[in-house]
Each structure stands twice: as C-alpha cells, then as structure tokens.
Amino acid sequence: MIRRCRVARPKPWEVDDELWAVIEPLLPKVERRIRHPGRKRHPDRLVFQGILFARHTGIAWEHLPQKRGFGSGMTCWRRLAEWTDAGMWPRLHEVLLAKLRSANALDFSKAAVDGSHIRGVKRGAKTERSPVDRGRTGSKHHLITDAEGIPLAVTLTGGNRNDVTQLIPLLQAVPPVRGKRGRPRRRPDVVLGDRGYDHDKYRRLVRDLGVKPLIARRGTEHGSGLGTQRWVVERAFAHLHWFRRLRVRWEIRDDIHEAFLTVGCALICRRRLRSVLSGAVG
Structure with missing residues (x-):
C-alpha cells in the first residue's frame, strides 16, 4: 500500500519571508527606552499574523487564541491602530501595485x-x-x-x-x-x-x-x-x-475598518502577484 504524504498548505494568516520583506520596511520604527524600558515589545511579525487571523476569521479581539503566539487581542488591536495612524496600509497596497505593474500584470x-x-x-x-x-x-x-x-x-x-x-x-x-x-x-x-x-x-x-x-x-x-x-x-x-x-x-x-479594507486589497494584489510570477517561472 502506497501512502501519499500531504504537503502542509500555509494558513491564510501566515506571513512568509517574501511578504515580510515587503512589509517590514514600511513599519514605523519604535525605539525602546533606555531607562525603564518595560516589557519587551511583542514581535511585529507575530502581531501582524494575529491581525490577519482576526480579519480572516472575524473573531473578536478578546478571543484571539494565545497558543498561536500572536500576543493578546489588545496588543494586536493597539498595533493595528498604531500602524493605521502611521499610514502603513496604503503604502503596502501601493508597493504591491507597483510590483504588479512591473510584472505587466496591471491593466x-x-x-x-x-x-x-x-x-x-x-x-x-x-x-x-x-x-x-x-x-x-x-x-x-x-x-x-x-x-x-x-x-x-x-x-x-x-x-x-x-x-x-x-x-x-x-x-x-x-x-x-x-x-x-x-x-x-x-x-x-x-x-x-x-x-x-x-x-x-x-x-x-x-x-x-x-x-x-x-x-x-x-x-x-x-x-x-x-x-x-x-x-x-x-x-x-x-x-x-x-x-x-x-x-x-x-x-x-x-479608520480601523478602512485599515481592514486596505489590507484585504493588498493581499488580493499579493495573491495575484504570486500567481503571475509562478506562471512566469513555470
């Protein structure tokens, strides 16, 4: 009997290295205080995945599963508001649109x-x-x-x-x-x-x-x-x-709901870009 191994498909809220390389330079830099630094800031990449998890599933912030390492729901909400105030989401969408145009995938x-x-x-x-x-x-x-x-x-x-x-x-x-x-x-x-x-x-x-x-x-x-x-x-x-x-x-x-909207648009662009590039490679 031949057993077929299933390849684990990435979850919709998981951020791969390629996407994170686009996102990370757009995030506002937060310097940690020298005196009284307080608790170490939760990793941005995990928090971003928590935001995507909430957007994908529609779960309430307080019910965000801690076992996934996203941080608390309040941490994710505050980081979402912080990045929204910094204008990060329109810039992410614009960068991905530029990549699509560079790949001749924008009409x-x-x-x-x-x-x-x-x-x-x-x-x-x-x-x-x-x-x-x-x-x-x-x-x-x-x-x-x-x-x-x-x-x-x-x-x-x-x-x-x-x-x-x-x-x-x-x-x-x-x-x-x-x-x-x-x-x-x-x-x-x-x-x-x-x-x-x-x-x-x-x-x-x-x-x-x-x-x-x-x-x-x-x-x-x-x-x-x-x-x-x-x-x-x-x-x-x-x-x-x-x-x-x-x-x-x-x-x-x-503005928080508009942030979810813009993130959705950006990820649709990202999905299309991956499809175009994989087709070009193939």
Whole structure:
C-alpha cells in the first residue's frame, strides 16, 4: 500500500519571508527606552499574523487564541491602530501595485467601479440607516479595479450614500503606481459603471480628470455589453468579503475598518502577484 504524504498548505494568516520583506520596511520604527524600558515589545511579525487571523476569521479581539503566539487581542488591536495612524496600509497596497505593474500584470486600459452594502453592528463614523436593509445601520464599500479586477482603491461611506457620489473620490484615491520607467500611472483610460452611476454631471467631472466614462443609461434595455466587462469588480468584492471581518462591520472607528479594507486589497494584489510570477517561472 502506497501512502501519499500531504504537503502542509500555509494558513491564510501566515506571513512568509517574501511578504515580510515587503512589509517590514514600511513599519514605523519604535525605539525602546533606555531607562525603564518595560516589557519587551511583542514581535511585529507575530502581531501582524494575529491581525490577519482576526480579519480572516472575524473573531473578536478578546478571543484571539494565545497558543498561536500572536500576543493578546489588545496588543494586536493597539498595533493595528498604531500602524493605521502611521499610514502603513496604503503604502503596502501601493508597493504591491507597483510590483504588479512591473510584472505587466496591471491593466489601466479600463477600470470598473461598484459599491456593496454591509451591515454595521455598532454605530460609529460612516454608518447610516440603509434604505436597502430595512433601515438597519450599515456602511458601504466602494471599490475601483483595473480591467482584470485588481483593487486600485477603496472607500468607506455610510449605508445611505449613493454609489455615484464616490465615483470621483475613487478615481482620485488611486495612488500613483510606479513599477516602470517614466511617470507613475494614476488614471485609467476608461471607467465602467452600472446604471447607478448614470448622471451627466459626473460624466463631465470624469472627463475633466482625463478619463472616458462608459456608464449604462437608465431606462435602456439590458444587454449593453457592460456586464461582460465590469463583472471583475463584483468578483473583487467576492474576494474581499471572503474575509469574514469585512462581511459585517464590527468596528466603531471607521479608520480601523478602512485599515481592514486596505489590507484585504493588498493581499488580493499579493495573491495575484504570486500567481503571475509562478506562471512566469513555470
């Protein structure tokens, strides 16, 4: 009888050496005091894995399993808030976007936008009564992706905000993506949107940014063909909401929830980059 050995697959919250080499230089440096240094700071890499564990499983901070070595839930939350205040997460996303562009895996010929409502269990900034969820408190994720569905930028609003109000903020939130010689790329050539973005005022504003709007018209028959091009943003939402911490908003602080959103976008970029590089090697 032949026994097959199973290769242990890495857990979604585990950080390998390659990813840590990208993350570590972005972390703010914290010097330990010479006098009265206090308890030694828990290793950043383990704490980062604890944050990913909470984001992936949706577990409450106080229930974070100690046996995994992440540190306490309060330690992970404080480190998350510290890195959020330092602006670390947008920089991580920008670095990974640059690596994708360097690998010719970023397509700025088209971009797709959409919004997705989530329930907010606790009140806080950017939570409002949602008209699509029986008036329950909630928030909205607004996302812009490239032509292949790679997240370029994400914003958070209250659950009562119309998608079209975030069209310009999303385009402006796309970071300058380096990775090639010359000026960094920041604007797509064309932006695709469904009927919720049908407004002539916003079409003019999009053109002012040097982007061509391709938005479905209200009252027209379905079958315009846009659905065959903009489904990538819906797939990107499915990938984001695969992380349980992003399906329901538990955080009172909006910047903490936005941090989880940006981390999700960065890890989708990381997954895509590994796929491209492994295909190139193969």
